[in-house]
Amino acid sequence: MNMLMETVVVLLILTNLMLLGTSRLFACIRLVAFQGVVLGCLPVLVHSGHVGARAVGLAVGTILLKGVVFPRLLFRALREANIRREVDPFVGYSVSIFAGILALAVSIWTTRHLTIPGPGVSTLIFPVSLFTILVGLFHIVSRRTAISQVLGYLVLENGIYTFAVVIVGEVPLMVELGVLLDIYVAVFVMGITIYHINREFDHIDADQLDSLKG
Amino acid sequence: MSLFFVGIGVLLVGGLLSAAAGRNGPWSGRLGALGAVVGCGLALAPAVGVLGTGVALESRLPWPMPGGSFRVEIDALSAFFLLPILALSALAAVYGTGYLRPAPRPPGAHWLYYNALVAGMALTVAARNGILFLIAWETMTLASFFLVTYDHQKESVREAGWIYMVATHLGTAFLLALFLLLQKSSGSLDFDRLEPGTHAGLLFVLAVLGFGTKAGFLPLHVWLPEAHPAAPSHVSALMSGVMIKTGIYGLVRILTLLGPPPLWWGWLLVGIGATSGILGVLFALAQHDLKRLLAYHSVENIGIIALGLGLGVLGVASGSHTLAVLGFAGGLLHVANHAAFKGLLFLGAGAVLHATGAREIDHLGGLQKKMPWTAGCFLVGAAAISGLPPLNGFVSEFLIYLGAFRAVSGLGTGVAVPAIAVIGSLALIGGLAAACFSKAYGMVFLGEARSGHAEHAHDPGGAMVAPMLVLAAACAAIGLAGPWVVRAIGPAIAALAGPGDLPETGLLGRVSLGAGAFLALAALLAFLRSRLLAGRRVGAAATWGCGYAAPSPRMQYTASSYAQPLTDLLRLFLRTRKHLRQPGGYFPGPSSLETETPDVCRDRIFEPVFRGFGWVLARLNWLQVGQVHLYVLYIALTLLALLIWRLH
Amino acid sequence: MNPELLIVALLVLPAAGAGLCLLLPSPRAVFAAILACVAGMAALSAAAAAHVHTRGPVRTAWDWLFVDSLSTYNLLVMTLVFLMSSAAARQYFRGEDRLSPHLARRFGALWLGSLSGMNLVLISNSVGLMWVGMEAATLLTAFLVCIHRTQASLEATWKYLLICSVGIAFAFMGTLLTAASAHAPLLTPAESLLWTRLLEVAPRLDADTLKVGFVFLIVGYGTKAGLAPMHSWLPDAHSQAPAPVSAVFSGFMLSASLYCIMRFVPLVEAATGNSGWCLRFLVLFGVVSILVSAAFIVFQKDLKRLLAYSSVEHMGIIALGVGLGGLGTFAALFHTLNHSICKTLAFFCAGRLGQIYGTHDMSRLAGTVKRAPVCGSGLFWSFLALLGMAPFAIFMSELQILKAAADAGAWWPFSLFLLGAGIIFVGALRHAISMAWREPGEPGKPEEAVWEDVFLVVVPLVALAVLGLWMPELLKQMLWRAANTVAGSAR
Amino acid sequence: MEAPRLAQPVLAILFAPLLLGVVNRVKAWVGGRRGPPVLQAYWDLAKLLRKGAVYSRSTTWIFRAGPIVGVCAALVATALLPVGDTPALMGFPGDLILLAYVFGLARFFTVLAALDTGSSFEGMGASREVQFSALAEPALLLALAAVARNTGSTSLTGMMQGISVHAWTTAGPALALVSAALLLVFLAENARIPVDDPATHLELTMIHEVMVLDHGGPDFAFVLYGAALKLWVLGALLVGIAVPVRSGDPWIDAAGFAAGMLALAVVVGAVESSMARLKLLRVPQLLAGAAALSALALILVLR
Numbered sequence A: 001m002n003m004l005m006e007t008v009v010v011l012l013i014l015t016n017l018m019l020l021g022t023s024r025l026f027a028c029i030r031l032v033a034f035q036g037v038v039l040g041c042l043p044v045l046v047h048s049g050h051v052g053a054r055a056v057g058l059a060v061g062t063i064l065l066k067g068v069v070f071p072r073l074l075f076r077a078l079r080e081a082n083i084r085r086e087v088d089p090f091v092g093y094s095v096s097i098f099a100g101i102l103a104l105a106v107s108i109w110t111t112r113h114l115t116i117p118g119p120g121v122s123t124l125i126f127p128v129s130l131f132t133i134l135v136g137l138f139h140i141v142s143r144r145t146a147i148s149q150v151l152g153y154l155v156l157e158n159g160i161y162t163f164a165v166v167i168v169g170e171v172p173l174m175v176e177l178g179v180l181l182d183i184y185v186a187v188f189v190m191g192i193t194i195y196h197i198n199r200e201f202d203h204i205d206a207d208q209l210d211s212l213k214g
Numbered sequence B: 001m002s003l004f005f006v007g008i009g010v011l012l013v014g015g016l017l018s019a020a021a022g023r024n025g026p027w028s029g030r031l032g033a034l035g036a037v038v039g040c041g042l043a044l045a046p047a048v049g050v051l052g053t054g055v056a057l058e059s060r061l062p063w064p065m066p067g068g069s070f071r072v073e074i075d076a077l078s079a080f081f082l083l084p085i086l087a088l089s090a091l092a093a094v095y096g097t098g099y100l101r102p103a104p105r106p107p108g109a110h111w112l113y114y115n116a117l118v119a120g121m122a123l124t125v126a127a128r129n130g131i132l133f134l135i136a137w138e139t140m141t142l143a144s145f146f147l148v149t150y151d152h153q154k155e156s157v158r159e160a161g162w163i164y165m166v167a168t169h170l171g172t173a174f175l176l177a178l179f180l181l182l183q184k185s186s187g188s189l190d191f192d193r194l195e196p197g198t199h200a201g202l203l204f205v206l207a208v209l210g211f212g213t214k215a216g217f218l219p220l221h222v223w224l225p226e227a228h229p230a231a232p233s234h235v236s237a238l239m240s241g242v243m244i245k246t247g248i249y250g251l252v253r254i255l256t257l258l259g260p261p262p263l264w265w266g267w268l269l270v271g272i273g274a275t276s277g278i279l280g281v282l283f284a285l286a287q288h289d290l291k292r293l294l295a296y297h298s299v300e301n302i303g304i305i306a307l308g309l310g311l312g313v314l315g316v317a318s319g320s321h322t323l324a325v326l327g328f329a330g331g332l333l334h335v336a337n338h339a340a341f342k343g344l345l346f347l348g349a350g351a352v353l354h355a356t357g358a359r360e361i362d363h364l365g366g367l368q369k370k371m372p373w374t375a376g377c378f379l380v381g382a383a384a385i386s387g388l389p390p391l392n393g394f395v396s397e398f399l400i401y402l403g404a405f406r407a408v409s410g411l412g413t414g415v416a417v418p419a420i421a422v423i424g425s426l427a428l429i430g431g432l433a434a435a436c437f438s439k440a441y442g443m444v445f446l447g448e449a450r451s452g453h454a455e456h457a458h459d460p461g462g463a464m465v466a467p468m469l470v471l472a473a474a475c476a477a478i479g480l481a482g483p484w485v486v487r488a489i490g491p492a493i494a495a496l497a498g499p500g501d502l503p504e505t506g507l508l509g510r511v512s513l514g515a516g517a518f519l520a521l522a523a524l525l526a527f528l529r530s531r532l533l534a535g536r537r538v539g540a541a542a543t544w545g546c547g548y549a550a551p552s553p554r555m556q557y558t559a560s561s562y563a564q565p566l567t568d569l570l571r572l573f574l575r576t577r578k579h580l581r582q583p584g585g586y587f588p589g590p591s592s593l594e595t596e597t598p599d600v601c602r603d604r605i606f607e608p609v610f611r612g613f614g615w616v617l618a619r620l621n622w623l624q625v626g627q628v629h630l631y632v633l634y635i636a637l638t639l640l641a642l643l644i645w646r647l648h
Numbered sequence C: 001m002n003p004e005l006l007i008v009a010l011l012v013l014p015a016a017g018a019g020l021c022l023l024l025p026s027p028r029a030v031f032a033a034i035l036a037c038v039a040g041m042a043a044l045s046a047a048a049a050a051h052v053h054t055r056g057p058v059r060t061a062w063d064w065l066f067v068d069s070l071s072t073y074n075l076l077v078m079t080l081v082f083l084m085s086s087a088a089a090r091q092y093f094r095g096e097d098r099l100s101p102h103l104a105r106r107f108g109a110l111w112l113g114s115l116s117g118m119n120l121v122l123i124s125n126s127v128g129l130m131w132v133g134m135e136a137a138t139l140l141t142a143f144l145v146c147i148h149r150t151q152a153s154l155e156a157t158w159k160y161l162l163i164c165s166v167g168i169a170f171a172f173m174g175t176l177l178t179a180a181s182a183h184a185p186l187l188t189p190a191e192s193l194l195w196t197r198l199l200e201v202a203p204r205l206d207a208d209t210l211k212v213g214f215v216f217l218i219v220g221y222g223t224k225a226g227l228a229p230m231h232s233w234l235p236d237a238h239s240q241a242p243a244p245v246s247a248v249f250s251g252f253m254l255s256a257s258l259y260c261i262m263r264f265v266p267l268v269e270a271a272t273g274n275s276g277w278c279l280r281f282l283v284l285f286g287v288v289s290i291l292v293s294a295a296f297i298v299f300q301k302d303l304k305r306l307l308a309y310s311s312v313e314h315m316g317i318i319a320l321g322v323g324l325g326g327l328g329t330f331a332a333l334f335h336t337l338n339h340s341i342c343k344t345l346a347f348f349c350a351g352r353l354g355q356i357y358g359t360h361d362m363s364r365l366a367g368t369v370k371r372a373p374v375c376g377s378g379l380f381w382s383f384l385a386l387l388g389m390a391p392f393a394i395f396m397s398e399l400q401i402l403k404a405a406a407d408a409g410a411w412w413p414f415s416l417f418l419l420g421a422g423i424i425f426v427g428a429l430r431h432a433i434s435m436a437w438r439e440p441g442e443p444g445k446p447e448e449a450v451w452e453d454v455f456l457v458v459v460p461l462v463a464l465a466v467l468g469l470w471m472p473e474l475l476k477q478m479l480w481r482a483a484n485t486v487a488g489s490a491r
Numbered sequence D: 001m002e003a004p005r006l007a008q009p010v011l012a013i014l015f016a017p018l019l020l021g022v023v024n025r026v027k028a029w030v031g032g033r034r035g036p037p038v039l040q041a042y043w044d045l046a047k048l049l050r051k052g053a054v055y056s057r058s059t060t061w062i063f064r065a066g067p068i069v070g071v072c073a074a075l076v077a078t079a080l081l082p083v084g085d086t087p088a089l090m091g092f093p094g095d096l097i098l099l100a101y102v103f104g105l106a107r108f109f110t111v112l113a114a115l116d117t118g119s120s121f122e123g124m125g126a127s128r129e130v131q132f133s134a135l136a137e138p139a140l141l142l143a144l145a146a147v148a149r150n151t152g153s154t155s156l157t158g159m160m161q162g163i164s165v166h167a168w169t170t171a172g173p174a175l176a177l178v179s180a181a182l183l184l185v186f187l188a189e190n191a192r193i194p195v196d197d198p199a200t201h202l203e204l205t206m207i208h209e210v211m212v213l214d215h216g217g218p219d220f221a222f223v224l225y226g227a228a229l230k231l232w233v234l235g236a237l238l239v240g241i242a243v244p245v246r247s248g249d250p251w252i253d254a255a256g257f258a259a260g261m262l263a264l265a266v267v268v269g270a271v272e273s274s275m276a277r278l279k280l281l282r283v284p285q286l287l288a289g290a291a292a293l294s295a296l297a298l299i300l301v302l303r
Helices: A002-021 A025-046 A053-081 A093-110 A125-142 A146-168 A173-201 B002-021 B025-053 B076-099 B108-126 B130-151 B155-182 B200-215 B220-230 B233-257 B263-285 B290-318 B321-356 B372-385 B392-410 B413-445 B462-480 B482-488 B490-497 B505-533 B559-569 B600-624 B628-647 C003-021 C027-055 C069-094 C101-123 C127-145 C151-181 C195-200 C207-225 C233-240 C243-271 C277-298 C303-324 C327-357 C373-386 C393-408 C411-437 C451-469 C473-487 D003-030 D040-049 D061-078 D095-116 D120-151 D156-162 D165-189 D217-242 D250-274 D280-302
Strands: B057-065 B068-074 B538-541 B577-581 B592-596 C058-060 C065-067 D053-056
Touching: A002 A025, A002 A093, A002 A125, A002 A146, A025 A053, A025 A146, A053 A146, A053 A173, A093 A125, A093 B628, A125 A146, A125 B628, A125 C151, A146 A173, A146 C151, A173 C127, A173 C151, B002 B025, B002 B057, B002 B068, B002 B108, B025 B057, B025 B068, B025 B076, B025 B108, B025 B490, B068 B076, B068 B108, B068 B130, B076 B108, B076 B233, B076 B321, B076 B462, B076 B490, B108 B130, B108 B233, B130 B155, B130 B220, B130 B233, B130 C393, B155 B200, B155 B220, B155 B233, B155 C393, B155 C411, B200 B220, B200 B233, B200 B263, B220 B233, B220 B263, B220 B290, B220 B600, B233 B290, B233 B321, B233 B490, B263 B290, B263 B413, B263 B559, B290 B321, B290 B392, B290 B413, B290 B490, B321 B372, B321 B392, B321 B462, B321 B482, B321 B490, B321 B505, B372 B392, B372 B413, B372 B462, B372 D095, B392 B413, B392 B462, B392 B482, B392 B505, B392 D095, B392 D120, B413 B559, B413 D095, B413 D120, B413 D280, B462 B482, B462 B505, B482 B490, B482 B505, B505 D061, B505 D095, B505 D217, B559 B592, B559 D120, B600 C277, B600 C411, B628 C151, B628 C207, C003 C027, C003 C058, C003 C065, C003 C101, C027 C058, C027 C069, C027 C101, C027 C473, C065 C069, C065 C101, C069 C101, C069 C243, C069 C327, C069 C451, C069 C473, C101 C127, C101 C243, C127 C151, C127 C195, C127 C207, C127 C243, C151 C207, C151 C233, C151 C243, C195 C243, C207 C243, C207 C277, C207 C303, C233 C243, C233 C303, C243 C277, C243 C303, C243 C327, C243 C473, C277 C303, C277 C411, C303 C327, C303 C393, C303 C411, C327 C373, C327 C393, C327 C451, C327 C473, C373 C393, C373 C411, C373 C451, C393 C411, C393 C451, D003 D040, D003 D061, D003 D217, D003 D250, D040 D217, D053 D061, D053 D217, D061 D095, D061 D217, D095 D120, D095 D156, D095 D217, D120 D156, D120 D165, D120 D280, D156 D217, D165 D217, D165 D250, D165 D280, D217 D250
Parallel strands: B538 D053
Antiparallel strands: B057 B068, B577 B592, C058 C065
């Protein structure tokens, strides 16, 4: 099972780096959706011996939400706004990938003293979840469109989710559902806001939303 | 003690009633002033009692405030400060009822703040707990701020209010540091449990900065020349006469808490006193605005008080009881004296302003004939503030001089050198003050009216004249009854100089004798002249114009020209700006000369500092440029920085 | 009343009220419902506070809900703020005819919804549930910011949403790390999110994990609380939201976020051996917030942005107080109350003035005392109170925080606090004087004073003055108990 | 009260105008003229006292008070000054302060009386007067402080008693500096050359004389007499320090004093005959110089 977990970790890293190097927004959404599906498998993988109904339920919920609902929402917003790609990001794509690798190094270096206790957990989980968080942040900071920022936020959430499922394990279901619901609502709200922004401004370029300052 | 609280209560209730009376202007004013007078009278009784018996009154009420306790005590020192505060407040309140008529708006709020200011001052002086003290102190600040901004429709008044508030509030910051350092060892802010610990010097400097801002030590005085002219005149009288003295009170109170002073505290005070005194009077000399001139004189007189206190500290530090007594007696007595004559002068200036609508000295003139009562009172004040015998200003300056001469003639160099500075600066201050007040009095009241403003002036009503008369009488009485006055305030002096008799202060009796002889001789000579002139021809003519046939009032010497030799001589400090339009050509057109003397300290010290701060702060604007990317970046960087910093 | 029932009622009432609002026909009815609901909340909180005060903390719902003195104190502050701002909102929207029944329903539901979110933060024992409450409040209030949809309000909403979501995500990470630090065999996974259980085993928690967790928590919740340099959403959201919403933002939502941090302080302190490890963060953030806000207040042009930066300052002061511990925590909690009252008042007045003048640009807000005597004077006095003039209570709480700093020998924070407060005083007073008294450009006739306005202005001011001069014994005890909870030394 | 204490007041009241006469006589003598009689000042006073008066319509009681205050102040001052070892009539520690300040009072009223006329010339004179006296005051008091340090006394009587030939031999340089400073103050305060020219007839250049242009009759008599008394008192102060005749016998002391006063008059006359008036702008420098001399003396005695 550890083998599978390692695979998931590697997939996470790869999707993150690919995200950093992709300019087409459709592709980005798909990547994030794929990441969501991969993560959805995690609860099942963690409890290798006894896969309970709870883990399955969580996995299904996660896959549905992250793999299906969010992408659809974002695709719709994208169609409304009528844009296809991220134009002229603050940080170029190749530099972004280097920054991603640097972030990975930083994550590993930062967490090298921390030994998170837990059975059958890959030592890479915590650094990679931190790495995913950083990539999400980087995406928010370095991309111009509001959609990209939502994507960044989703990646950030994915990082946290990784940590949550693997390390903390069985947090009470109610909390987890509350968390999922909250994230869902967050993305939903962001979608609505993007919709309105698009209607009011005729663009969803967050870079140009800078009238409030000082 | 309960009388004191009742007095404070009456003050506040009077203020509230006055505010509640709202639109009914006359009643509102009467209620407020009545509250002030009755409240002051009631609170005055215990203060007089304490000075008479020498037994301190104390009271402690429950007050659930961490670190605070409602401890109030009237000891000799408090009683001494209460006396001028309450007396002048009552007089200025009476004056105010006349001064505020006709009022542009209902005076209720004004009286509320006025009475709150008086209550705040009284409580400041009586508080025996740091927190209580600070609350009273800040209440005083707040109330006086609203009094200063009475005419807030004027830009200059708003500016003055801002400067005043900023200055006093920043001063309070030093006081916070002071009190919190003092309570560190015991954890209680009660005065009797404050301990200086090992850094008494730092505490003293903090006290000088914090209290000095209120008192108006140079260069912390910048608010004074703005706030005093802006306020209504009876408020100026109150602020200049007694409110700034709460700063002096704070300083001496802290002195009693800091333990035996080293010599350098005395040096510091003398240095501050000399600079404040000399530069204060210099700035005053260069002013054209009567109330601004008076405001600068407050700086000067605070300087004289600091000189006295400095000598007192030197006396304590060097173990010379005589010097300590003379210094502190001079300093303290000057507090009361300044309250009397500065109050009087501001009230007089107010009467002039009320009658003519002009504060510009160069627009006035000839008021002696039109406002004889005001003029007479103003003359007494002017002579008193110039330190001339037989008035009260001389008495306190005499004590300080005497102390300084004693120090020079008999004590070691460490004391004698600052004492020489005291003598030199007092002499210079005296000369310059006489110059300044001969200008102020002469130009405003003597000669002929220089403009239409002054043509139709007349004395104000009884409500305004009576307080001035009382104050003028007080100036004369303290001047003639010096030894008794000093003996009456003996307990307060002993609180600072240490227990013991009051050596040498009896010499004031000789001064009084000299003054009496002078007055008798003057009466004799006046009689002699009237006998001589009786039956002879006494004619009246125009002033001799040295041959010029058509003199006009506009040819009179003006205040600016009067002061010009001195201001030119000392332009190094004054930086007077001249705007000269010279006559030229064969048929010269109109020409003019205007001078203005802005405050050097404000222009050269505070404005650059404030501008520097502003520059630095303006540089921080890039933090908030509207880019949400950057905002998230800050968060990310903060997170990373903390992770790296705190974990490794 | 059964205390457990009480708490459940607290949980249910606002949610039910929110639902109810969606069904009501007119704005009038909506506001009546809001006021009734908030008043009910106030009564319930008071009852809960009384119970906790006399008999100690209450736990219920399988330990998921829990109230102790810290939470009841904050409950009281919250209901007070909501009470005041609900009444203010009624006045505010009365002066604005743009509020259709539809909008009113939406407003009512969101308003009470965010109330229940914050309420959940306060009464939950599970730190996870606490997080859920915070997130819910954030999302619901996002809609409140742009209840009037304009370009600027959308921009502000976007920034608010994105930044706070990121912050809240961090807070979640921190919560998870906290739970991870209590991994088996110390606590079962189900227990590892319960604050009371965590506190019991706090000294044995894995310190390294918890430290990382606390960094995430303070950055995360600190973002929501508006601590600099994570405060950047705050001026935008405050300036664009309707004034009563800004009042709730400043008045309590920020404090609620700080409350979350305060909950974690005793855990981290106990785990790190009471070395003051996490307190230093709070001091740092406090001082930075005070100084940064100072820079922006001095050159501020917009009234509501100025008030927002002032909130940053005051959150900094509270953080500083908590960071100093002991008396500092006590004073910080007291400051929470004072700031909430005062800021609610300030935003109310600012909102009304904004309606009268049609702008929040301070260069055009002139002669407010003449034009709108009640709100103009109210704003001026609330400025004075916010700037820490005696006799208002903020002076007292700041003084106590300074005392705590002096007692702790923390001279750098002490001096920097004084410096920042001084700069703010200089800058803000200038704005206040100019707004109050400058001659108005276009003369308008003075607004008639409505008694509700007078009431809403005078009562808070009097309350602040009274609190500044006299602290009721009951309040003092409550504050000390709450402070001891933060210090981890409560029963 | 013993009779010798009255010596100074009596001498001053009687002989003050005489001093003026001597000065003028010396000036005339040096200039090769016969000059007015020594007693001319007395005749002038008598003539003026017999006249009526004309007052400007601009003036008030202040104008009338000026001369009286001048005379009274000077009279009080005479009571503070000793002759030689003989105590002053009213001497007490600190009397020197009263001495300086009664003259301040006199000046204040003279200046006000001048301003009361509204004449620009008199205003000009008043302006100069206050400027110079403000600068002269520190010089005077610092000089006296140096003497106080040297003699260990704070009363004029004690100081005079402390000055002796012995004092001059031990602290000669300091006392010489003090005497020089006092001489400058004496000249400035009494409106003598090189500060002011009492004989000038150009109003624009005058200081003291221009201030009293409008006084006439008995008032002017008072002005003249007050000025003479002031000349006497400040002269007596200077002589007391510069001429250390302290024999213990009041008669010899008085004789020494009288000789000193005569010598002073001669010196003043000589100075006035040999020097020109300074430019007005230079006068402050002269007075600052006097203050510097006093300060130097202080440094010497503090050492």
